[in-house]
Amino acid sequence: MIPTDKKEALLAYMEEKGFHATRQRDIILKEFFRKHRHLTIEEWLAEVRKSDPKIGYATVYRTLKLLSECGIAFKREFGGQVRYEHATDHHHDHLICMRCGKIVEFENKQIEILQEKVCKKYQFKLTTHKMELYGICRRCTPSKK
Amino acid sequence: MIPTDKKEALLAYMEEKGFHATRQRDIILKEFFRKHRHLTIEEWLAEVRKSDPKIGYATVYRTLKLLSECGIAFKREFGGQVRYEHATDHHHDHLICMRCGKIVEFENKQIEILQEKVCKKYQFKLTTHKMELYGICRRCTPSKK
DNA sequence: TTGAAAATGAATATGATTATCAATTTCTAA
DNA sequence: TTAGAAATTGATAATCATATTCATTTTCAA
Numbered sequence: 001m002i003p004t005d006k007k008e009a010l011l012a013y014m015e016e017k018g019f020h021a022t023r024q025r026d027i028i029l030k031e032f033f034r035k036h037r038h039l040t041i042e043e044w045l046a047e048v049r050k051s052d053p054k055i056g057y058a059t060v061y062r063t064l065k066l067l068s069e070c071g072i073a074f075k076r077e078f079g080g081q082v083r084y085e086h087a088t089d090h091h092h093d094h095l096i097c098m099r100c101g102k103i104v105e106f107e108n109k110q111i112e113i114l115q116e117k118v119c120k121k122y123q124f125k126l127t128t129h130k131m132e133l134y135g136i137c138r139r140c141t142p143s144k145k
Numbered sequence: 146m147i148p149t150d151k152k153e154a155l156l157a158y159m160e161e162k163g164f165h166a167t168r169q170r171d172i173i174l175k176e177f178f179r180k181h182r183h184l185t186i187e188e189w190l191a192e193v194r195k196s197d198p199k200i201g202y203a204t205v206y207r208t209l210k211l212l213s214e215c216g217i218a219f220k221r222e223f224g225g226q227v228r229y230e231h232a233t234d235h236h237h238d239h240l241i242c243m244r245c246g247k248i249v250e251f252e253n254k255q256i257e258i259l260q261e262k263v264c265k266k267y268q269f270k271l272t273t274h275k276m277e278l279y280g281i282c283r284r285c286t287p288s289k290k
Numbered sequence: 291t292t293g294a295a296a297a298t299g300a301a302t303a304t305g306a307t308t309a310t311c312a313a314t315t316t317c318t319a320a
Numbered sequence: 321t322t323a324g325a326a327a328t329t330g331a332t333a334a335t336c337a338t339a340t341t342c343a344t345t346t347t348c349a350a
Contacts, residue, residue, distance in 0.1 A: 199330085
């Protein structure tokens with residue numbers, strides 16, 4: 001369920017920092033990998049509490065931060081809401097349905113090449129970017145019958 | 146100083162809504178057009194208070210919201226900070242220097258065409274998008290001498 | 291097993307934004 | 321011009337998401 005390499009990365013990071021393994025962190029890690037989604041902290045908290053209703057708000061905050069520090073999670077911000085998603089080794093952006101909230105990850109090398117071009121034009125050295133496409137997904141589009 | 150058409154747009158909007166003209170709104174509008182920048186509310190407040198130190202926080206919030214409602218300003222969000230910029234008739238995105246905070250507006254039709262393509266691929270109907278390129282501007286790049 | 295260090299979770303603090311409300315200002319209509 | 325209804329202001333309080341504090345509990349190395 002939990003990818004071995006991710007688990008090891010976390011343990012190595014905790015070892016290095018002198019952090020302790022705890023029941024709560026185990027639960028949160030397990031729940032994090034059970035869902036392949038881009039959930040808000042509120043939503044992750046709800047998931048985690050299905051396993052242990054006593055887990056606190058702050059612990060979820062702290063543990064998601066920990067997961068992003070050791071490269072297991074990415075912290076994202078869509079429309080003012082912080083979300084944590086599974087880290088990937090390739091860069092990707094997001095397509096968001098404004099009606100149902102569905103989020104699709106996509107990659108487009110051509111766009112990234114053009115972004116580099118824009119930066120060159122303005123003499124900027126590109127470090128990172130943020131791109132979100134907002135629209136209406138197929139399921140939310142009224143059919144034309 | 147204040148573009149006539151913008152001033153008229155605001156007056157028409159206020160007329161329609163039954164809003165009153167006030168000294169504070171005049172000052173804020175004037176200051177808004179004095180600066181061609183993407184300032185935060187905090188920063189606009191500071192500008193406005195140079196003309197009238199008694200103007201309150203809430204008034205600036207409300208008036209910038211008013212300006213965006215009638216199409217004079219655009220509300221933006223960079224890195225968790227809300228900013229208000231001059232409205233333009235063409236869509237544009239932003240290039241942001243991570244060191245000095247310099248913001249450059251740019252337009253790139255090719256990227257927008259590719260964004261449409263991505264949406265088509267995932268069967269989304271594109272409504273709007275958000276793209277920010279973060280980097281280091283020329284002035285902030287150490288020269289290689 | 292023990293004690294130092296870290297983690298938890300409840301509560302509180304913070305920072306940005308929004309709402310409340312009494313006092314003031316604007317504007318319409320007589 | 322003026323009265324009064326409606327809107328605005330600005331100080332303050334409320335809200336919301338996130339971060340911090342701290343006493344208690346847990347972990348882990350010796």
